Amino acid sequence: MGERHHSEPDAAVGRAEALRLTDELRAAAAEARTSALVLTRRVRAAYGARVWTALGFPSWGAYAMAELGLSRPTAYRLLDLAAVAEAIEETVEREVGPSLSHTWDTWPVLSVQAVVDLRGRLAELADLVAERLARVRAEAGPGPVRAALVGAAVADAVTELRERPDVPPVDLQSVQSPEGHDVEAWRAVVARGLEAQQRLLGDFRELGLLALRVAPGYVSDHDAEAVLHLLGKEIGSTCEELMAGRRYALTGDARAVEGR
Secondary structure (H helix, E strand, C coil): CCCCCCCCCCCCCCHHHHHHHHHHHHHHHHHHHHHHHHHHHHHHHHHHCCHHHHCCCCCHHHHHHHHHCCCHHHHHHHHHHHHHHHHHHHHHHHHHCHHHCCCCCHHHHCCHHHHHHHCCCHHHHHHHHHHHHHHHHHHHCCCCCCHHHHHHHHHHHHHHHHHCCCCCCCCHHHCCCCCCCCHHHHHHHHHHHHHHHHHHHHHHHHHHHHHHHHCCCCCCHHHHHHHHHHHHHHHCCCHHHHHHHHHHHHHCCHHHHCCC
């Protein structure tokens, strides 16, 4: 297939027309941003009210298929999206005020894969967003915080957290050493081990992202194994390791790599 080309106008419009079109585009972008957040709020409200029960459906998924025309996977992905969006929105509102709580772009920031990566890490996400917004407030000084800076801070926090391996934090002060081992030396070993585990999970995620390039998530495990066996031979890995990384990249759950 040839490269796609966008048609170009014969001549540039005048400044007045360019400004008019820009205003319309700006308004449409703001409307899309707001509508995405409204959607996530209404999903949370409907799910919290168990609307499917009142309407005689056995589950949220069945309700969404019949009433909203959504597939079951899409319906449950919307719940995950709504939970992540709520964590961000509440943090932004708390840190910089309600007037800026809707100034980040839901769809570009929270892709399907981003929502998968962030699921189950909402407290960690809220802390990181708050940290980034505190930095933005400090740099802004006494003046108002610009909406663009809020959006950039949220996007940066999401990107950073997605790149961090999902390893549950451990309170080293509560770690007790086995009999015959110095407690501080033991805690130092545990700390180094946790760091190594984070690096290992990061490597598995990288392998998983590579695996998804040749065996996307919609491909069955059987078909994925066939191509990943070949890839493993080329890169000095194994099909088992690549499948484990693929599961981890898809789910964001460290248990996906247990037992390979």
